[in-house]
Amino acid sequence: NAGVTQTPKFRVLKTGQSMTLLCAQDMNHEYMYWYRQDPGMGLRLIHYSVGEGTTAKGEVPDGYNVSRLKKQNFLLGLESAAPSQTSVYFCASSDMHRGNEKLFFGSGTQLSVL
Amino acid sequence: KQEVTQIPAALSVPEGENLVLNCSFTDSAIYNLQWFRQDPGKGLTSLLLIQSSQREQTSGRLNASLDKSSGRSTLYIAASQPGDSATYLCAVDSGGYQKVTFGTGTKLQVIP
Numbered sequence: 766n767a768g769v770t771q772t773p774k775f776r777v778l779k780t781g782q783s784m785t786l787l788c789a790q791d792m793n794h795e796y797m798y799w800y801r802q803d804p805g806m807g808l809r810l811i812h813y814s815v816g817e818g819t820t821a822k823g824e825v826p827d828g829y830n831v832s833r834l835k836k837q838n839f840l841l842g843l844e845s846a847a848p849s850q851t852s853v854y855f856c857a858s859s860d861m862h863r864g865n866e867k868l869f870f871g872s873g874t875q876l877s878v879l
Numbered sequence: 880k881q882e883v884t885q886i887p888a889a890l891s892v893p894e895g896e897n898l899v900l901n902c903s904f905t906d907s908a909i910y911n912l913q914w915f916r917q918d919p920g921k922g923l924t925s926l927l928l929i930q931s932s933q934r935e936q937t938s939g940r941l942n943a944s945l946d947k948s949s950g951r952s953t954l955y956i957a958a959s960q961p962g963d964s965a966t967y968l969c970a971v972d973s974g975g976y977q978k979v980t981f982g983t984g985t986k987l988q989v990i991p
Contacts, residue, residue: 769922807883807968807981808923855922867913868970868979870922 771871788856797839801852885982900954902969
């Protein structure tokens with residue numbers, strides 16, 4: 766019953782440091798997404814993937830990179846962290862987009878950049 | 880650009896009360912609308928999904944309606960319980976993996 770699993774759950778970085786957030790799903794979903802959630806703003810899409818080996822930019826991609834080498838995993842990287850990247854990050858997945866597929870979310874990663 | 884608004888931002892009700900949460904959107908050309916629940920420090924859990932061709936969906940004490948022409952959706956919670964306390968978000972799918980727009984949510988507190 767794992768669904769979508771994110772690691773780590775919490776992380777504190779100093780400005781300029783790098784890190785990778787890992788997302789894993791066990792539902793054989795084709796589509797995976799990375800969102801960030803900030804106070805007073807709705808979730809915003811960073812990057813997404815429509816299948817193994819594919820990635821695309823979302824609404825707020827600057828400062829982030831992603832990779833999807835395996836269908837079940839979607840990695841989000843911060844090469845040089847900035848305080849503006851302090852946020853809660855959520856990974857989500859869904860089945861083939863036919864207009865009626867639910868989004869399944871991980872429990873989030875709270876990231877603070879000092 | 881699709882915009883999704885949820886008013887009020889916070890709501891406090893006594894236990895047992897029936898309540899309605901509102902979601903409005905600016906572009907009626909949508910594929911579906913989802914209602915999510917988010918507990919503090921947790922991810923989002925999908926409650927109900929209404930396809931564009933549907934008017935409402937029901938699950939237990941929850942009923943969601945959709946009126947595309949007016950750009951509105953409501954989530955009705957019957958006989959509210961303290962365990963219903965959470966933030967409720969709506970998300971509108973305008974037809975593409977990158978075109979899901981989220982509202983900022985309504986934080987609900989049900990007082991015992």
